[in-house]
Each structure stands twice: as structure tokens, then as C-alpha cells.
Amino acid sequence: MNFDFSDDQKQLRDQARKFLTEKCSPKAVRVVLDGKAPYDKELWKGLAEMGFLGVAIPEEFGGAGAGHLELCVIAEEMGRANAPVPFSSTVYLAAEALLIAGSDAQKKKWLPAIASGEAIGTLALFEGKGNPSPKNVKLMAANGVLNGVKKPVADGAIADFAVVAARNGSSGRDSDISLFLVDLRAGGVEVKSLSNLDPTRGQAEITFRDCKAEPLGATGEGWSILTQVLDRAAVLCAFEQVGGSDRALEMGRDYALDRIAFGRQIGSFQAVKHMLADMYVSATLARSNSYYGAWALSTNAAELPEAAAAARISATQAFQHCAKNNIQVHGGMGFTWEFDCHMYYRRANAMALVLGSLSYWEDQLIDRMRKKNAA
Amino acid sequence: MNFDDTPQEAAFRETARKWVEANAPKELEAELSKSSLGRIRLAQHDIVDVGKAWQKKKAEGGWACLHWPREYGGRGATPIERVIWQQEEGVYGKLTQPFQIGEGMCGPTVMAFGSEDAKRRYLPKLAAGEEIWCQLFSEPSAGSDVAGLRTRAEKKGDNWVVNGQKIWTSGAHYSDYGLLIARTDPNVPKHKGLTMFFLDMKSPGVEVRPIRQANGMQEFNEVYFTDVVIPDSQRLGAVGEGWSVSLTTLMNERMSIGSRLATGVPEMFEFCSNLMLEDGLAIDDPAVRSKLASWAAKSSGLKYTSYRTISALSKGERPGPENSIGKLVSGMMLQDIATYAMDLQGAAGVLTGSDEETVQGQFQQMLLSSPSMRIAGGTDEILRNIIAERVLGLPGDIRVDKDVPYNKIPTKGR
Numbered sequence: 084m085n086f087d088f089s090d091d092q093k094q095l096r097d098q099a100r101k102f103l104t105e106k107c108s109p110k111a112v113r114v115v116l117d118g119k120a121p122y123d124k125e126l127w128k129g130l131a132e133m134g135f136l137g138v139a140i141p142e143e144f145g146g147a148g149a150g151h152l153e154l155c156v157i158a159e160e161m162g163r164a165n166a167p168v169p170f171s172s173t174v175y176l177a178a179e180a181l182l183i184a185g186s187d188a189q190k191k192k193w194l195p196a197i198a199s200g201e202a203i204g205t206l207a208l209f210e211g212k213g214n215p216s217p218k219n220v221k222l223m224a225a226n227g228v229l230n231g232v233k234k235p236v237a238d239g240a241i242a243d244f245a246v247v248a249a250r251n252g253s254s255g256r257d258s259d260i261s262l263f264l265v266d267l268r269a270g271g272v273e274v275k276s277l278s279n280l281d282p283t284r285g286q287a288e289i290t291f292r293d294c295k296a297e298p299l300g301a302t303g304e305g306w307s308i309l310t311q312v313l314d315r316a317a318v319l320c321a322f323e324q325v326g327g328s329d330r331a332l333e334m335g336r337d338y339a340l341d342r343i344a345f346g347r348q349i350g351s352f353q354a355v356k357h358m359l360a361d362m363y364v365s366a367t368l369a370r371s372n373s374y375y376g377a378w379a380l381s382t383n384a385a386e387l388p389e390a391a392a393a394a395r396i397s398a399t400q401a402f403q404h405c406a407k408n409n410i411q412v413h414g415g416m417g418f419t420w421e422f423d424c425h426m427y428y429r430r431a432n433a434m435a436l437v438l439g440s441l442s443y444w445e446d447q448l449i450d451r452m453r454k455k456n457a458a
Numbered sequence: 459m460n461f462d463d464t465p466q467e468a469a470f471r472e473t474a475r476k477w478v479e480a481n482a483p484k485e486l487e488a489e490l491s492k493s494s495l496g497r498i499r500l501a502q503h504d505i506v507d508v509g510k511a512w513q514k515k516k517a518e519g520g521w522a523c524l525h526w527p528r529e530y531g532g533r534g535a536t537p538i539e540r541v542i543w544q545q546e547e548g549v550y551g552k553l554t555q556p557f558q559i560g561e562g563m564c565g566p567t568v569m570a571f572g573s574e575d576a577k578r579r580y581l582p583k584l585a586a587g588e589e590i591w592c593q594l595f596s597e598p599s600a601g602s603d604v605a606g607l608r609t610r611a612e613k614k615g616d617n618w619v620v621n622g623q624k625i626w627t628s629g630a631h632y633s634d635y636g637l638l639i640a641r642t643d644p645n646v647p648k649h650k651g652l653t654m655f656f657l658d659m660k661s662p663g664v665e666v667r668p669i670r671q672a673n674g675m676q677e678f679n680e681v682y683f684t685d686v687v688i689p690d691s692q693r694l695g696a697v698g699e700g701w702s703v704s705l706t707t708l709m710n711e712r713m714s715i716g717s718r719l720a721t722g723v724p725e726m727f728e729f730c731s732n733l734m735l736e737d738g739l740a741i742d743d744p745a746v747r748s749k750l751a752s753w754a755a756k757s758s759g760l761k762y763t764s765y766r767t768i769s770a771l772s773k774g775e776r777p778g779p780e781n782s783i784g785k786l787v788s789g790m791m792l793q794d795i796a797t798y799a800m801d802l803q804g805a806a807g808v809l810t811g812s813d814e815e816t817v818q819g820q821f822q823q824m825l826l827s828s829p830s831m832r833i834a835g836g837t838d839e840i841l842r843n844i845i846a847e848r849v850l851g852l853p854g855d856i857r858v859d860k861d862v863p864y865n866k867i868p869t870k871g872r
Contacts, residue, residue, distance in 0.1 A: 087770070367759070452727065
């Protein structure tokens with residue numbers, strides 16, 4: 084059994100950490116947080132140069148052709164650094180949708196542009212309140228044009244193209260849903276930025292008015308493709324959440340060692356120690372579940388749906404737990420804008436929602452476990 | 459990343475599988491498969507008798523304490539081979555329950571600190587299940603603070619004379635030998651005046667009294683010592699070095715208790731899949747699903763955490779600290795699951811009988827037994843301290859009794 088990343092993959096992780104420590108300091112994150120830039124363009128360029136954007140994209144489409152395990156270790160570092168770039172939308176959602184369902188021409192058009200940092204992509208799925216469900220897709224597709232409104236769309240205001248879930252029937256079945264590829268620069272859309280919990284990753288509303296769109300994958304296959312995309316993204320996001328959890332835990336630990344109160348380090352009080360120990364427990368469970376998700380993702384195993392849901396739940400809970408208690412360990416200072424704690428708190432709670440909420444994934448896990456038990 | 463055996467591991471697994479297939483007591487398989495929570499109970503047999511028979515067979519086949527050196531009754535297996543053996547031994551591993559303390563704690567301590575004669579005399583019989591060992595550490599006034607123990611050992615010629623009381627000793631009533639830590643010098647700070655021994659549990663002056671536990675069962679004992687004589691040759695480690703000797707034992711304890719952990723999740727999943735509530739099956743209820751999914755994710759987190767440890771072993775690396783979370787997570791989860799399963803049973807949840815409605819009372823039994831999971835082998839709080847100090851590097855507690863001679867430490871009567 085070798086349930087661990089290889090030495091090469093660990094080396095890649097170290098390389099990513101070194102790069103991000105240098106190029107993505109909390110100070111750099113704050114430029115985006117404070118609304119001075121929509122995302123960190125320099126960092127995005129750097130990520131492309133390092134080959135990180137296309138790490139899981141095959142060489143024939145301009146990527147490094149490494150694989151998903153390599154993408155997992157990079158994702159962990161992106162989460163740890165709280166990187167203010169459209170990495171998850173572009174790489175986990177748009178690129179994966181293209182890899183799963185794109186035609187050769189579509190892949191040739193967009194994947195090299197993603198790998199080189201020229202194109203930002205996203206998934207336009209949600210339409211207001213609610214979790215992923217065919218029922219919640221109202222945007223209409225007819226005669227090659229789309230009409231309707233998507234929100235929130237992660238990184239929608241800076242995206243060059245979007246994978247859009249649209250309705251092409253009303254039978255009440257999953258086959259009512261198809262996916263479309265839309266070049267957002269080609270007109271027919273109106274994009275509006277929305278204020279959101281985590282300003283380091285934008286959210287937008289996109290209105291489609293007789294917007295030209297080409298199908299992505301076969302008509303009626305949209306929901307099945309989306310399910311696969313969301314499962315893959317769940318694993319990759321879990322790694323970001325694991326990275327964020329670890330960083331929040333470290334920040335709390337470091338502060339507990341540094342801060343003196345009642346004549347001693349606050350980290351010597353059991354109330355504080357136990358809080359940090361519990362954060363370690365959550366982060367460890369999340370990491371182990373995510374490793375299993377990584378294995379399932381990289382081998383395209385039949386276990387992926389269950390593994391992805393478990394990783395998603397575990398990592399969401401861990402990041403929320405660690406980010407919340409990191410502030411608690413910091414006390415009043417943790418509640419200032421100046422300290423970085425709130426950036427992880429914001430990210431943790433935004434990430435908990437972007438692919439569908441915790442309760443949605445809990446529901447998915449139970450369904451998938453039942454399916455397995457019945458089989 | 460893969461779950462495959464190396465060719466050597468696969469060959470080893472094949473050998474182990476064939477041996478288990480040919481030798482295991484198949485007639486007990488069904489009953490052992492069912493009893494996954496807490497202590498094993500067999501309808502027709504005493505666990506000690508069938509356990510001894512299985513252990514003896516294993517020893518003859520070279521599968522008992524297989525990670526021990528051959529000359530002490532093992533087969534010199536690697537850590538990963540031991541894990542593979544445990545996987546192949548499967549449900550029959552539950553029969554080793556009476557020997558776990560000996561295998562996991564007493565044996566390694568004798569191995570590390572015993573004389574060559576002692577090792578050759580005692581370890582093979584321990585491995586073969588011919589002689590059962592128990593561990594005599596905790597006392598009524600020394601639980602988490604075990605270094606505060608009071609049992610006295612005084613040197614008389616070539617012997618030590620022991621007086622005092624131990625508690626929470628599993629299996630003392632059927633044990634042949636015991637590993638005992640006692641105070642040999644009360645005039646120095648508490649950690650410095652301790653010494654480790656082993657003794658024959660049939661020695662004159664040893665009295666074992668069963669404890670009736672909160673769950674109504676009797677699995678632990680009190681052990682009283684009245685002028686019990688132990689030859690100096692049965693001392694392990696130097697006089698006054700008992701604390702550092704005990705750390706070997708306790709480290710092994712946490713590893714061995716953490717290795718086969720019940721979480722209650724499979725039982726709960728099955729229960730919710732079959733339980734009819736007013737509006738349908740429990741597993742279709744959103745509130746139930748939410749809790750169940752969180753527990754399932756925790757449980758799989760534990761499973762894959764142990765796989766990470768096994769991988770490290772497989773590569774010949776020292777496992778990281780991640781495995782320290784096992785008992786902490788599963789103990790609390792068992793208790794929470796039991797409470798919720800009973801909540802779903804409504805008023806009938808109060809019943810502990812073995813009827814249909816309460817699913818043979820398994821969750822009621824789990825509820826009553828689960829507090830011990832959170833205490834035995836290190837309380838939840840001690841485990842959190844260990845994670846905080848050894849894994850996260852936080853400072854140890856300020857100890858007001860650290861440099862005080864033991865007999866000057868304030869106490870509630872001694």
C-alpha cells in the first residue's frame with residue numbers, strides 16, 4: 084500500500100509553497116481584499132509560467148500533462164496561501180468540464196488558453212437560492228441561444244468564458260439539462276459584480292439575452308456531466324480547504340506560543356491547548372478523506388462519488404472549524420481587519436457554499452452510500 | 459498513490475490467508491462478526507478458553523506476536539507484515555482480546571528492560587497465550603496523574619515487599635503475571651521515586667476483587683497487595699527509573715488500543731436504513747441524513763488516517779503523529795451515535811431488553827459502555843494534551859508538584 088503522494092509530487096508541493104510564499108503574501112492578498120484589483124494578475128501570470136494552471140491538462144492541449152494528484156498538491160498550497168485568483172473556477176470547474184465533455188475543437192480553443200493564463204473560465208450553474216439540482220436550472224436554451232440569469236457565478240466578472248447549465252426541456256428528468264460553452268467577450272451577456280463574503284474571490288450575476296452558445300457534450304447529458312465535474316471539483320476544493328485548515332491551525336498555534344497573559348504563554352492553558360488539539364483532529368480527518376478522494380479522482384475509480392462527498396464534508400467542516408477557532412485563540416486581535424484571521428474565516432465560509440452547501444453534500448454522501456450498500 | 463501490496467507483501471498475505479483459511483475456528487465466525495462493539499461475548503464459550511486455543515495454534519504456526527523476534531516467540535515480521543496479518547486474521551483477531559495487554563504493553567516492556575533469562579522464560583509463553591499478563595498501573599488516587607501513585611515497594615534483602623492497591627486492571631482475575639509500578643522512594647519528587655516490577659499474580663498477599671461498573675458489567679478489577687514479596691530479579695529497569703520504563707508501556711498502550719476501533723457508524727447506518735419513522739424511513743429524514751453523513755465522514759477519515767500510517771510502515775518510515783486522533787474521535791462518536799439512535803426510538807429508547815423495537819438493545823448497551831472508551835488508556839483530555847504538546851509543540855502544564863518531594867505533595871489524605 085502506498086497511500087501517500089510520491090516524492091516528486093511532494094517536491095512539487097514544496098515548489099508551489101515556496102512560489103506562493105514569495106508571490107502571494109497576505110499583503111498581496113489584501114490588495115484584492117481591499118477592492119484595489121479584481122484578482123492578482125501578476126500571480127495569475129506567474130502560476131501559468133510555473134505550469135501550475137495546466138498541470139492536469141494533457142500536453143496536446145498545452146498543459147503539463149502531469150495529472151490530478153499533482154493538481155491536488157498545488158490546490159492545497161493555493162488554499163494555504165488564500166490565493167486571490169480564479170484558480171478553482173478556471174481549473175477545477177471549466178477545465179474539468181472541457182476535459183470530460185469538450186469536443187476536440189473546444190479543447191483546442193480553450194485548454195491551451197487556460198494553461199497559458201490567457202483565459203479565465205467559470206461554471207455558471209446557480210440561479211439564486213438553492214443547491215445543485217436540475218429543478219433549479221431555469222435558464223432556457225433554444226435555437227442555439229441562451230436566455231436567463233445566473234447568480235452567483237464565481238469569478239464571473241473576470242471570466243472570458245463560461246460553462247453554462249441550461250434547460251432544454253420540461254419533462255422533469257435530468258435529461259432536461261444541457262451544458263453550453265459561452266464566450267463571454269462575444270456579446271449577448273451583461274455582467275454585474277456582486278458583493279460577497281470573500282472579496283478575494285469575486286462573485287457575479289450574468290444575464291444572458293439571446294446569447295449565442297455552443298453545446299458542450301451531448302444534448303440532455305448536462306446533468307450527468309455536471310455531477311462528474313462537481314465531484315472532481317469537490318476533491319480539488321477539499322485540498323484547498325485542507326491547506327487553509329492547516330494554515331489557520333498554524334496561525335492559532337503560533338499566536339498561542341507568542342501571546343503572554345496571566346504571566347504565561349496562553350498556549351499553556353488547557354482551554355486553549357484543547358481547542359487547538361481539536362482543530363488538529365478536524366484537519367487530520369479532512370486530509371485523510373481528501374487523500375482518498377485524490378486516489379479516486381486520479382484513478383477514475385467507481386468510488387469517486389462517495390469519496391468526493393466524504394472529502395467535501397470533512398474538509399468543509401475542518402476549514403470552518405479551524406478558521407473560526409483561529410479567531411477565538413487570537414481573542415480581540417483576531418477580530419481586527421489588520422490581522423489575517425478573517426481572511427481565512429471568509430474563505431472558509433465562502434468555500435463551504437460554492438459547490439453546494441454542506442447539507443447538500445451530506446445528502447449526496449448518504450445517497451451514494453446507500454447505492455453502494457444496495458449494489 | 460495506490461492500495462496495492464508490493465510483490466513481497468502480496469506473497470506474505472497469501473501465506474497468511476491460506477493459514478487462516480485452514481486453521482481458524484470457523485464455527486465462531488458468524489458470532490464474532492456480529493459483536494463489533496465493546497467486549498466480546500460468546501454464547502457457548504468463555505472468550506479466554508477459545509482465545510487460548512486460537513493463540514496456541516497461531517504460536518505453533520508462527521503467527522503469534524509475529525513482529526517479535528523468533529527467539530522470544532515471534533517470527534521477526536516487519537510492521538507492515540503485522541498489519542497484513544491483522545487484516546487477514548480478520549474477525550478471529552477479536553479472540554486475542556485476553557492477550558492484548560500482554561502483547562501490546564507488558565511484553566514490549568519486558569523485551570526492552572528484562573534480563574535475557576527473563577525474556578526467554580516469559581515472552582514465548584506470553585506470545586503463545588499460555589500465560590496471560592495484566593498491567594498494574596492505575597490507582598484510586600492516581601489515574602491521569604499516574605505518577606502520583608501510592609503503592610509502596612520496600613527493599614528487604616534480595617526482595618521487595620509490596621503494599622497498596624491498584625485499580626482498573628483488566629483481566630487480573632485470569633492473569634498469571636502482572637506488570638507493576640510502585641513507589642520505592644517517597645522522599646524524592648514523584649516521577650523520580652518509582653520502580654517497575656513484574657510479579658506472579660498467584661503470589662501470597664495478592665487479592666483480586668472485581669469492580670461492578672456503571673454499565674453493570676464486571677470487566678475490571680481492584681488488586682490489593684499485602685506484604686507481597688517480589689524477588690529483585692523481577693525488577694525492570696533501575697531503581698527509581700520506573701517512570702521512564704512506564705512511558706514505553708504507555709506508548710504501546712495507546713498504539714494497541716487505537717488499532718481496532720469501533721465507531722458505531724456501520725451499525726447506525728443499518729439501523730437508520732431500516733427504522734420506520736412517522737414520515738418514512740429514518741434515512742430519508744434530512745436531520746438524520748445530516749448527522750449520519752457527518753459521522754460517516756469522520757469514520758472514513760479515521761480509516762484513511764490509519765491507511766496513511768500503514769503506508770508509512772510499508773515504506774519503512776516512522777508513522778507520523780496522525781494516528782493519535784483515533785481513540786479521541788471514536789470514543790466521542792460512539793457516545794453521540796448511541797444517544798441519537800435512542801432518540802430516534804422515542805420513548806421506547808429507554809428500554810434495554812433484547813426486543814425488536816430497540817434492535818437488541820445494542821445502542822443502549824453502547825450508551826452505557828461508551829464513557830469508558832473516553833477514559834481508558836488516556837482520557838480525552840489527556841489525549842488532547844498529548845496532541846497539543848507533542849504534535850503542536852505547545853508548552854506543558856505548569857506543575858505545582860514537579861520539584862516537591864512526593865511525601866510533601868498536598869493530598870486529600872494518604
